[in-house]
Amino acid sequence: MSQGNTGVTVQAVNAHACPVREVLDRVAGKWSVQILVAAAHGPIRFTELERGIEGISRRMLTLTLRNLERDGLVTRTVHPTVPPKVEYELTPVAHELHDTLQRLTDWAERNRVYVAEARAAYDAEHRPESLDA
């Protein structure tokens, strides 16, 4: 448990800087946000998440879920039925975060093309991938 493979987040030791990084580090994981979004509608099962996120591995799903649970963003409920059944649900705090995340989404939506164009222009200028000749 010391050779780097225990968590999914980045939040190393730089949270001291500013609270912005603190929250970003918490959701900076590759899948955290998607899980938060997927579970926003209500309780959802492990397999449901796995099939709904498309591209995530069992390992990453478990790991990310663990961290989310650790931070008090999701609750884990085990139903001791014959075929095991575990449901994950967002906590109120997580719902607040999800709400805030949507504002970021708005920004992304609004400026998506702007950024894409800026990037294309920059690449055309600095990355001689295809010049006119």
Place this chain on the structure above:
Amino acid sequence: MSQGNTGVTVQAVNAHACPVREVLDRVAGKWSVQILVAAAHGPIRFTELERGIEGISRRMLTLTLRNLERDGLVTRTVHPTVPPKVEYELTPVAHELHDTLQRLTDWAERNRVYVAEARAAYDAEHRPESLDA
């Protein structure tokens, strides 16, 4: 320039998922946000940033600045003076982002202790680091 060390961002190929990840990937870099914050007040010089962020290396500062510029979030202005002088400034779009980021900060501030406690509780429960005995 081919063995992985060309950029600072994460934005690999998973931006297709949702716009949330798209924006998060863009600022998920370890220093992006801090630079955005530091430059929010107005034009700022390279060295100013370097000394103001505390802990960032020249390399990372340059790299992050490049990506920010590439995405159209900052502008780079070179003053051909005797000692070179380069100033960076946020674009309007970046200012919007910065504004949105502050909402996230609010969330972080409000729930900082909650998360910390949740984490402590979880660790105490699942990580036998120090039991009562």
Place this chain on the structure above:
DNA sequence: CCGGATCCGGGTTGATACTG
């Protein structure tokens, strides 16, 4: 003062196989 280039370690992710 500003920045590029290379070397190199460490953390995070992914694939796969195994278990209750």
Place this chain on the structure above:
DNA sequence: CAGTATCAACCCGGATCCGG
């Protein structure tokens, strides 16, 4: 169904040296 364990690969980030 829900997870865990191991192995390997990849990318990010830091240190340092060199150039304008």
